[in-house]
Amino acid sequence: MQLSKYLRERVVSLSAAILLLCIIMTIVYPSQFATVENFSQVLLNLSIDTIVAVGMMVLMIAGMFDLSVGSVVAFAGGLAGYLMYYHDVNFLLAIMAAIAGSLLIGLANGLLIAKAGINPMIQTLAMMGIVRGLALMLSGAGIQNFPYEFIYIGQSKLLGLQAPVWYMIVIVGLFSFLAAKTKFFRRYYFIGGNERASKLSGIRVEKMKIYAFILSALLAGIAGILLSSRLGAALSTSGRGMELRVITAVILGGASLSGGYGKIVGAFLGALFMALINNMLIIGRVSGYWQEIILGIILIVAVGLDQWLLRRIEK
Amino acid sequence: MLQLKNISKSFPGVKALHDISLEFKPGEVHALCGENGAGKTTLMNILVGNIQPDEGSIFLSNKKIGVENIQVAQGFGISIVYQERSLVDSLTVAENIYPVNQPLNRFGLINYRQLYKQTQALLDELQLTHLSPVTKVEDLSSSQKQMVEIAKALAQDPSWLILDEPTASITNKETEILFSIIRKLKAKGVAVIYISHRMAEIKTIADIVSILKDGIFQGSYDAASTPVDIIIAKMVGRDLQQAAYISHKQKEVALEVKNLSGKGFSDISFVLHKGEILGIAGLQGSGRTELALAIFGDIPFQNGKIIEDGISIHPKHPADCINLGMAYIPEDRKAQGLFMEQAISDNIIAAHPGKGLYNRRESHAVSESYRVKLSIRATHVQQKVQKLSGGNQQKVVLAKWLHTEADIFIINEPTHGVDVGAKAEIYSELRKLTAEGKSILLISSELPELLLLSDRIAVMYKGNIQGIIEHDNANEENITAMASGM
Numbered sequence: 093m094q095l096s097k098y099l100r101e102r103v104v105s106l107s108a109a110i111l112l113l114c115i116i117m118t119i120v121y122p123s124q125f126a127t128v129e130n131f132s133q134v135l136l137n138l139s140i141d142t143i144v145a146v147g148m149m150v151l152m153i154a155g156m157f158d159l160s161v162g163s164v165v166a167f168a169g170g171l172a173g174y175l176m177y178y179h180d181v182n183f184l185l186a187i188m189a190a191i192a193g194s195l196l197i198g199l200a201n202g203l204l205i206a207k208a209g210i211n212p213m214i215q216t217l218a219m220m221g222i223v224r225g226l227a228l229m230l231s232g233a234g235i236q237n238f239p240y241e242f243i244y245i246g247q248s249k250l251l252g253l254q255a256p257v258w259y260m261i262v263i264v265g266l267f268s269f270l271a272a273k274t275k276f277f278r279r280y281y282f283i284g285g286n287e288r289a290s291k292l293s294g295i296r297v298e299k300m301k302i303y304a305f306i307l308s309a310l311l312a313g314i315a316g317i318l319l320s321s322r323l324g325a326a327l328s329t330s331g332r333g334m335e336l337r338v339i340t341a342v343i344l345g346g347a348s349l350s351g352g353y354g355k356i357v358g359a360f361l362g363a364l365f366m367a368l369i370n371n372m373l374i375i376g377r378v379s380g381y382w383q384e385i386i387l388g389i390i391l392i393v394a395v396g397l398d399q400w401l402l403r404r405i406e407k
Numbered sequence: 408m409l410q411l412k413n414i415s416k417s418f419p420g421v422k423a424l425h426d427i428s429l430e431f432k433p434g435e436v437h438a439l440c441g442e443n444g445a446g447k448t449t450l451m452n453i454l455v456g457n458i459q460p461d462e463g464s465i466f467l468s469n470k471k472i473g474v475e476n477i478q479v480a481q482g483f484g485i486s487i488v489y490q491e492r493s494l495v496d497s498l499t500v501a502e503n504i505y506p507v508n509q510p511l512n513r514f515g516l517i518n519y520r521q522l523y524k525q526t527q528a529l530l531d532e533l534q535l536t537h538l539s540p541v542t543k544v545e546d547l548s549s550s551q552k553q554m555v556e557i558a559k560a561l562a563q564d565p566s567w568l569i570l571d572e573p574t575a576s577i578t579n580k581e582t583e584i585l586f587s588i589i590r591k592l593k594a595k596g597v598a599v600i601y602i603s604h605r606m607a608e609i610k611t612i613a614d615i616v617s618i619l620k621d622g623i624f625q626g627s628y629d630a631a632s633t634p635v636d637i638i639i640a641k642m643v644g645r646d647l648q649q650a651a652y653i654s655h656k657q658k659e660v661a662l663e664v665k666n667l668s669g670k671g672f673s674d675i676s677f678v679l680h681k682g683e684i685l686g687i688a689g690l691q692g693s694g695r696t697e698l699a700l701a702i703f704g705d706i707p708f709q710n711g712k713i714i715e716d717g718i719s720i721h722p723k724h725p726a727d728c729i730n731l732g733m734a735y736i737p738e739d740r741k742a743q744g745l746f747m748e749q750a751i752s753d754n755i756i757a758a759h760p761g762k763g764l765y766n767r768r769e770s771h772a773v774s775e776s777y778r779v780k781l782s783i784r785a786t787h788v789q790q791k792v793q794k795l796s797g798g799n800q801q802k803v804v805l806a807k808w809l810h811t812e813a814d815i816f817i818i819n820e821p822t823h824g825v826d827v828g829a830k831a832e833i834y835s836e837l838r839k840l841t842a843e844g845k846s847i848l849l850i851s852s853e854l855p856e857l858l859l860l861s862d863r864i865a866v867m868y869k870g871n872i873q874g875i876i877e878h879d880n881a882n883e884e885n886i887t888a889m890a891s892g893m
Contacts, residue, residue: 275765282757285746292705292735292743293758293807294726352748 100401102346106361113368117375124375132253138367139256140165140322143315145338145345145359146267147308150277151212152342154304155284155351159216160201161312161338163223165331168194168316170230173326176242177235183242191313197223198309202302220335228328235326246321256318260360263311268356280304284351340387341366344394365390408432409454409485409567409598414463416449423449424460424622431567433596436589438603438613438630440642442798442826446622447602448490451569454600455480455487486565488556490572490824494544501526501540504559533558534584550577550691557585561592568592569600574608575824578691579887586612604826606635618642643828652878655682655841656862660717662815662846664702667711671697672870675711679815684837684847686861688854688886694870695850696738699817702848703735704728715815729758734808738819738850744804745792751778752788755806777806782832798829805836816840819850834860854883868892 098104117125124130144161151157172190175181181189201219204210248255271277282290283297291297312331320326343349344365345358366387373383409431416424424446431437439447452458454465456474464471467483474480477487494503501522502509510521526540535554544552554577560568574582589599589612601613609616613630618641625641662679672694679685689695701708704722713720715731722728725735737743746754752774774788781802785795792803801821808816821837822830837847837860851857857864858881865875866889873889 273764275762278765281749281753282746285749286742288743289737289745289757292703292725292737294724294729295757296724296726352746 100398102344102398103355103358103361106345106358106365110361110365110368113365113372117368117372121375125371128252130371130375132257134364134367134371135257135260136254136322137370138363139254139260140315140319141334141338141341141366142260142360142363143256143263143318144308144312144334145341145363146263146356147304147311148338148342149345149347149354149356149359150267150271150280151304151308152339152347152349153271153284153351153354154280154301155287155349156205156212156301156304157216157339157349158201158305158308158312159213159335160197160219160223161308162331162334163220163227164194164197164309164312165316165319165334166227166326166328167197167223167230168313169320169326169330170227170235170316170328172242172317173235173238173320174230176238183239186242187245187317190317191310194309194313194316195306198306199302201309202305205305206298206301224328227330231326231328234328236324238321238324242321243324244321246318247324254322256322259314259318263314264356264360271356281352284353337366338363340391344391408466408468410466410469411450411454412463412466414450414453414460416446416453416458416460416462422622424453425624427463427619427622427624429617429624429627431598431600433566433598434593435615436593436599436601436613438601438609438616439619440603440609440616440638441619442642442796442828445619445642445826447619448571449622450619451487451571451600451602454569455485481563481565484564484566485569486560486563486567487569488560488571488573490575492552492556493559494552494555496545497543499541499543500530500538500547500555500558503544503555504529504540504562506559529558529562533561533588548692550581553577554581554584557588561588565597567598567600569602571602572604572824573601574603574605582608604824606638609638610635639827642826652859653838654862654878655838655844657681657683657844661715662702662848663712663714665712665714667698667701667708667713669697669701669706669708669710672701672867675872677865677872677875679846679848680862681844681846682841683862684841684849684860686857686864687848687850687867688857688864689867689890691852693867693890695867696819697870698867699735699819699848699850702728703733703817705735729811729813732812732814734758734811734813734816736804736808736816736818736821738823740797740800740804740823744807745800747793748791750789751783751785751792751795751803754792754803755788755810758807758811773810774806777809781806781809781836796826798825798833801825801833802829805833809836809840813845815846815848817848817850820852821849822851822853822856854886857881857886858883866890 144165148157148161168190171193172186175186175189176183197219201215205212205215246255250258279295279300282293282295283300287297316330319330341362342354342359345354345362347354347358369386369390370383411427411429414424414427427450441447449458453460454474456476456479465474466472472483504526505522510518510525512518523540530536530538530540535558538551538554544555547555553573557573573585577585592599603609609630615627616630616633616638617627618625618638620642628638657680659681660678661681665676667675675698677685687695697706700706702713704725704727720731741747746757752770755774755777756770771788778785778788783799783802785799792800795803821833825833841847849857849860862878863875864881864886866873866886868890869892876885
């Protein structure tokens, strides 16, 4: 009974699953899995997704989501690359332009959803196509040869961990604190719980929604710059399929589509869990095709298990 | 004869029903009374198969039956009209009344012409002539929706009909229609199980009244001959003092509304004094709620002025009004007042203005003090609001607004679906507010409530204030007459 309740706390059950996975892998593949290099690689692989997932978690707590994030990742890298390569713009200015562009996309999403009343799924689906097109126009077949300073952002190392991992840690830590502790971010739980009651309780729901979409686009923009810096190239195909991967991680991490639930750290744990499964399959030399199949099954099992536990508790 | 024998049911931490035995006879209206949380709804859910009892069984004509789910119950001729809505807004009245068993044509497709015809026949039989089979449910008022719910249950031609608070959201006229339907069913030999808080209705329509308190059966009584105070005493298990009218009205004006017009109301003027309860009476659709929402900044107003403490205000959002010391307790607590999936403590701090850091410990301490003050029946303030009974949920909404320390309370149907015990507690809280010099605009459909609490009563009809009656001159007759435009 008490155990069921704890297991329904997704952060707890997911941490347990991750721990279990690590123990099994350490026993089965001690020399390949439990190494610093492997772990730093796993963390690097999940860092970009996790940064985007933080913004998605905030949106999903408020009962919304953003399908345009993957396109914004490509757009931000593309815009920075375009400015640096074709116009010799200073790397800092290029980054600022890319961030500003991402913010504008988020603002457009937010305004059209909150003020014009367009459904978030439809709005961000349309924006996903529009921004992907812009990214294609900017980076064409791909842009390379970035200035050294730009490359440094994503490829430097500190204490054995790559820079994107550090950015991820800072962002997850910062937003975990903000979401749990500030009255501002706690409003998103109310909005996700009951929008009408939120407004009548004095929460400016429209503004809060706009901020959430701006935040999501901002984090996607940062992720896009990190990705292109790490790869040393801006590709128009960057971030393709990322939106669904990120939503999967966020739901695994404890969010619900109807809103009101979720913790920021859950977004990280969800992404970590997915990355570990991926790592396990690679070390175990399982065909890459299996990855998607297994992740799909895990998502169904996780959500199904949750419903089962809920029924048990309510009985 | 339909019998429940020795039914017991426990939920984690609560014994919801304790060895309940009841019997329902054809052609009899059997009222079921009890405070919220007394176990009435649980018992009915067992009868229709939504919940399985831990102990005890159901007998039909002295044969033990197993009711595994609601389809099985319908097979035995048991139908229920829930408190919650079960209609699909985007479909027509006819499609809602016949969600299954639609008439088919020879190709096996739905025969709409026949469907509308048989729905019209049913509506005619029920005297619901103001409803059309082809109207979409979303275009109906909440009282019309309730009547469609009832029609839907009757379409199954039940032998045993359960009505759970059927009059909570319908107008007096529709209540009369409902009663004439119940009388007809009775004559046909249908048994009606009637759950209600309203004593007047029980006296009018019921033959027998059975009372539950905290899941324990308190006895069955003859409805006509048993005095109301005895029924209430059995329900609450104590004698409720009939509160008397007390006035805390001061001379100073807290809020003035001048010639206010907007969607649904026009040219509204009144003055609300400090410490005053100004009642607003009127039928559903008379513009009461729109007026309240406009004053609270939720919907815009076109003309007129709102003057608070001598200063003209122009609210654009409820947040503006909250900052100016106003509070609004909505009529539909589930849809507009509460965050059902969240903890009591989160609900209580929801409207508290403020920036900066959220302090979990402080919010628990504050909520705990309100839990004690309003005697909200919950084990702890981290409990989800969903698990509470209607009366306790309403107290949570009240606590939320008490916590904002507002000076002007706009309260819409404060005791809708709330049991008598909680009702008395809510009334006494409202009195405490006015004693502190706070003002209340009290919107209510329950005339006894308005008459008991209000210093003055403004009666609305079709968006206008027909007149404002002083407490001493007000009675049910003159309010009803004004509210219906006479």
